[in-house]
Amino acid sequence: MDVVDKLGILAAAAKYDVSCSSSGSTRARPSGGLGQAFSAGICHSWTADGRCVSLLKVLFTNQCIYDCAYCINRRSNDIPRAAFEPAELTALVMGLYRRNFIEGLFLSSAVAVSPDRTMEQLWQVLRLLRERERFGGYIHVKLIPGSDPRWITIIGHLADRLSINAELPTEAGLKRLAPAKSQAITLPAIRQIGRLSQQLQDNRGEPGFLPAGQSTQLIVGATADNDRTILLHSQSLYRVPRMKRVYYSAYVPLNQDPRLPARVEGGLRREHRLYQGDWLLRFYRFSADELLPVQYPDLLPELDPKTVWALRHPAFFPVEINRADYWQLLRVPGIGPTGAQRITAARRGGSLKAEDLPRLRIVLKRARYFITCGGRSPMAPADPAGLNRPDLLALRLAAEEPALPDRQQDFFSLYPEMGLLQPASGPRQASGRGTGQGVAGLPDPDRRQQEAERLRDLFA
Amino acid sequence: MIYLLEPDGLEALAALWPELTEADQVYQTRHWQPRLDTVPVRQAGYNPEIAAAVLARWQRVLRAEGLHRLALAAASEDPEVYNYLAVFIRACRRDGPALFNYMQRKEVYPLRCLEREVQREVHRFLGLLRFSCSKEGVYYAPYEPEHDISRFIAPHFAGRMGEARFIIHDLRREKAVLYEQGQLRLQPLPRTFSDFWQAEDASFVRAWQRYYQQAAVTNRLNPQLRRKNMPKKYWAYLSELWGAAPDA
Ligand code: SF4
Numbered sequence: 136m137d138v139v140d141k142l143g144i145l146a147a148a149a150k151y152d153v154s155c156s157s158s159g160s161t162r163a164r165p166s167g168g169l170g171q172a173f174s175a176g177i178c179h180s181w182t183a184d185g186r187c188v189s190l191l192k193v194l195f196t197n198q199c200i201y202d203c204a205y206c207i208n209r210r211s212n213d214i215p216r217a218a219f220e221p222a223e224l225t226a227l228v229m230g231l232y233r234r235n236f237i238e239g240l241f242l243s244s245a246v247a248v249s250p251d252r253t254m255e256q257l258w259q260v261l262r263l264l265r266e267r268e269r270f271g272g273y274i275h276v277k278l279i280p281g282s283d284p285r286w287i288t289i290i291g292h293l294a295d296r297l298s299i300n301a302e303l304p305t306e307a308g309l310k311r312l313a314p315a316k317s318q319a320i321t322l323p324a325i326r327q328i329g330r331l332s333q334q335l336q337d338n339r340g341e342p343g344f345l346p347a348g349q350s351t352q353l354i355v356g357a358t359a360d361n362d363r364t365i366l367l368h369s370q371s372l373y374r375v376p377r378m379k380r381v382y383y384s385a386y387v388p389l390n391q392d393p394r395l396p397a398r399v400e401g402g403l404r405r406e407h408r409l410y411q412g413d414w415l416l417r418f419y420r421f422s423a424d425e426l427l428p429v430q431y432p433d434l435l436p437e438l439d440p441k442t443v444w445a446l447r448h449p450a451f452f453p454v455e456i457n458r459a460d461y462w463q464l465l466r467v468p469g470i471g472p473t474g475a476q477r478i479t480a481a482r483r484g485g486s487l488k489a490e491d492l493p494r495l496r497i498v499l500k501r502a503r504y505f506i507t508c509g510g511r512s513p514m515a516p517a518d519p520a521g522l523n524r525p526d527l528l529a530l531r532l533a534a535e536e537p538a539l540p541d542r543q544q545d546f547f548s549l550y551p552e553m554g555l556l557q558p559a560s561g562p563r564q565a566s567g568r569g570t571g572q573g574v575a576g577l578p579d580p581d582r583r584q585q586e587a588e589r590l591r592d593l594f595a
Numbered sequence: 596m597i598y599l600l601e602p603d604g605l606e607a608l609a610a611l612w613p614e615l616t617e618a619d620q621v622y623q624t625r626h627w628q629p630r631l632d633t634v635p636v637r638q639a640g641y642n643p644e645i646a647a648a649v650l651a652r653w654q655r656v657l658r659a660e661g662l663h664r665l666a667l668a669a670a671s672e673d674p675e676v677y678n679y680l681a682v683f684i685r686a687c688r689r690d691g692p693a694l695f696n697y698m699q700r701k702e703v704y705p706l707r708c709l710e711r712e713v714q715r716e717v718h719r720f721l722g723l724l725r726f727s728c729s730k731e732g733v734y735y736a737p738y739e740p741e742h743d744i745s746r747f748i749a750p751h752f753a754g755r756m757g758e759a760r761f762i763i764h765d766l767r768r769e770k771a772v773l774y775e776q777g778q779l780r781l782q783p784l785p786r787t788f789s790d791f792w793q794a795e796d797a798s799f800v801r802a803w804q805r806y807y808q809q810a811a812v813t814n815r816l817n818p819q820l821r822r823k824n825m826p827k828k829y830w831a832y833l834s835e836l837w838g839a840a841p842d843a
Contacts, residue, residue, distance in 0.1 A: 485699070
């Protein structure tokens with residue numbers, strides 16, 4: 136098998152991981168070497184499905200000794216298998232990087248032979264890249280669950296980011312679906328990555344150790360865990376030092392397995408809402424409890440979580456644009472960190488009127504219900520009366536929501552060779568909690584009606 | 596008076612600055628379309644010493660970052676760019692670099708729009724530029740940017756390419772940045788140069804194309820999103836798309 140054919144198999148197998156970011160690291164080019172890391176990250180292309188291509192994302196091998204229920208590479212699946220040689224993968228990365236096709240490498244692997252043997256292979260690739268080729272580009276490595284913790288130190292000196300997938304928010308879920316990845320294995324590794332990189336940076340001023348920190352990934356929809364459980368888990372993961380990102384991946388039934396749910400709740404729309412919730416935890420100082428109190432444990436498919444919070448807290452509004460501080464501005468639906476910064480900087484040059492806000496690129500369409508400018512509401516005279524009632528406003532805002540992805544990510548298209556493993560009949564698509572799509576993608580009127588009634592009840 | 600500028604960039608405006616009054620207008624010669632009114636038109640001269648002195652003065656007020664932002668805006672192809680710059684620079688006398696933040700003001704907003712547009716294209720091409728390698732080991736990247744951004748992207752590639760020699764060729768403006776022995780040089784280069792370029796890296800292009808095809812999820816195709824992130828005007832030089840369906 137030539138290297139291009141291997142690349143075909145091992146790139147398809149790596150798509151399971153959603154992270155492709157090359158940001159967060161600043162690495163100068165080693166003397167006599169090639170490449171550097173750019174802190175803002177760079178997209179080198181966009182695939183036909185609109186996603187950014189930044190890193191060469193591949194598995195070192197898709198041969199695995201484990202049999203995780205949800206995974207395409209599990210030992211019991213009959214799929215084409217391949218493995219790179221360290222030298223050929225190194226040559227490929229260097230060649231693609233020189234032509235500016237990629238920003239670096241995202242290297243993961245199935246577990247061939249043993250976790251430590253696999254880590255050794257990944258280390259070989261990193262050594263060749265960093266030491267022989269003096270490569271300064273971005274490298275993200277996935278730690279193999281169950282490998283010796285000393286690999287964290289070894290790889291941490293060579294890679295920009297190290298990650299280990301937490302996969303599921305509860306131990307019960309892991310026990311059932313991925314016993315090889317029990318929390319007793321993944322959480323200590325996540326904490327150790329955090330501890331070590333923090334220590335090395337603080338004590339020895341060693342910014343070279345994992346400059347882009349760590350990340351992890353949670354599968355959503357393979358177990359019955361609600362969104363509150365997931366976001367609380369993410370919140371605790373973000374307390375681990377140097378945890379930069381928790382990724383969410385909507386689960387798709389790939390394998391027939393009695394341990395797996397036949398139907399998946401939420402699909403891509405749920406994944407999208409979780410990302411919005413996650414963003415609010417990281418950059419807006421919301422807590423998981425504020426977003427999802429015990430009595431409302433799930434994100435709404437119809438409305439983004441910040442708008443839902445705003446509708447449930449009418450006493451907080453309206454926010455006066457000319458006086459509110461940065462964090463108060465951030466609580467306004469339609470105002471993000473850049474918008475809030477622009478507002479606080481611009482008003483030093485004079486008081487802001489509603490008509491100034493579009494020049495600061497604030498989307499008034501959403502924000503206008505929640506703000507005043509110099510004591511006046513920017514609501515248009517044409518806006519219907521009664522929008523100070525949260526239930527009516529919820530309906531209106533839900534109707535104005537931009538179209539969201541509803542279709543489940545179809546992993547059979549990622550792995551055409553898996554066609555044989557899919558059920559002969561029955562829906563492959565998510566049940567679509569709140570999908571709201573009827574035939575040919577048109578809104579289903581019954582579903583719309585149900586959504587409207589639900590929102591009215593929730594905010595009445 | 597209407598002044599016409601021949602050289603590009605912020606330096607051209609700086610060289611003219613001592614004689615420019617608030618009533619004057621300034622255009623790039625290539626953007627100028629003769630009008631029927633009676634305003635006199637004059638070709639401006641270029642004195643590099645005056646330009647350097649004025650730029651240094653601006654830098655004292657706006658600091659290096661502010662000057663860089665003006666230079667980015669000046670790379671725009673918008674015909675009004677020099678007039679927006681002139682209005683902004685005059686207003687800076689009172690507000691200093693904080694003026695960049697007051698986007699609600701009419702003397703700031705148009706300039707910030709241009710700066711953003713150019714900056715966006717600069718960032719895009721840090722990723723979208725495609726090099727091919729000759730037998731002699733020289734890397735060549737032809738492209739046709741909307742704005743005159745070669746001088747802004749070249750230092751990034753000088754930083755990452757190490758010892759390798761490279762040429763970034765703006766075919767639209769027929770000029771190129773050459774990088775050799777740690778030095779960047781901007782010089783004219785005719786469009787036809789690209790016709791004679793012989794690349795020797797078919798195997799890497801094949802690997803890249805295979806990777807690119809594999810990275811897409813075929814049941815989630817989203818051509819609008821791809822075109823939004825990677826407008827079609829840039830596709831001609833993207834090797835991963837060579838041979839792609841024209842309506843993709
Ligand atoms: S260990 Fe990883 S690659 Fe192997 S079956 Fe489990 S999830 Fe898949």
